[in-house]
Amino acid sequence: MGPLAGTITLIDMISIHLLLQSAILFQRLQLQVGASPTVYPQRFGQAECEYYMKTGECKYGAQCRFHHPIDRPAVALSTTKPSQQENVKLTLAGLPRREGAVICVYYLKTGTCKYGATCRFDHPPPGEVVAMAASQAKSDSTGGKA
Numbered sequence: 001m002g003p004l005a006g007t008i009t010l011i012d013m014i015s016i017h018l019l020l021q022s023a024i025l026f027q028r029l030q031l032q033v034g035a036s037p038t039v040y041p042q043r044f045g046q047a048e049c050e051y052y053m054k055t056g057e058c059k060y061g062a063q064c065r066f067h068h069p070i071d072r073p074a075v076a077l078s079t080t081k082p083s084q085q086e087n088v089k090l091t092l093a094g095l096p097r098r099e100g101a102v103i104c105v106y107y108l109k110t111g112t113c114k115y116g117a118t119c120r121f122d123h124p125p126p127g128e129v130v131a132m133a134a135s136q137a138k139s140d141s142t143g144g145k146a
Contacts, residue, residue: 015137021108022130040068048072056094056117088117095123103129 040049040058049066052058058068072090088096095104095113104121107113113123124132 011137011140015133018108018133018137019130022126022133039070040064042070043067054118056090090117091123091125093123095119097124098122099124 040052041062041064043065044067046065046067049058049060049064049068052064052066052068053072056072058064088098091097093112094117095107096117096119098120099122101120101122104113104119104123107119107121107123108129113119113121
């Protein structure tokens, strides 16, 4: 056995941290999904509630006179032109999936995101995060050996 046998490397510690954070995130998302989501009024034929369409929330609740589509897409905020806004899929927690974008660090740490549907980063499901961490740890551990 070499001098490092039985020691934990930095890569091992990072992998363990990522797995623990993913488990915490998964538990929080399960709680969020298990709780009954707020359902806002469906008023077909009325204009859509602009604030709800941007944020997924409406301070007027059941008293709002506008339509609140259940299957609303997240709209990426753009400072240029409204025609350049992109539609993005939302996770069950109401956070945007932006595959190929950088993963939201705050979301990884806490399981939530204060920017909600307007966040510009990706919010992958916990299982995907665990798989990415495991494959990264595996490639790091096999790539460093000669």
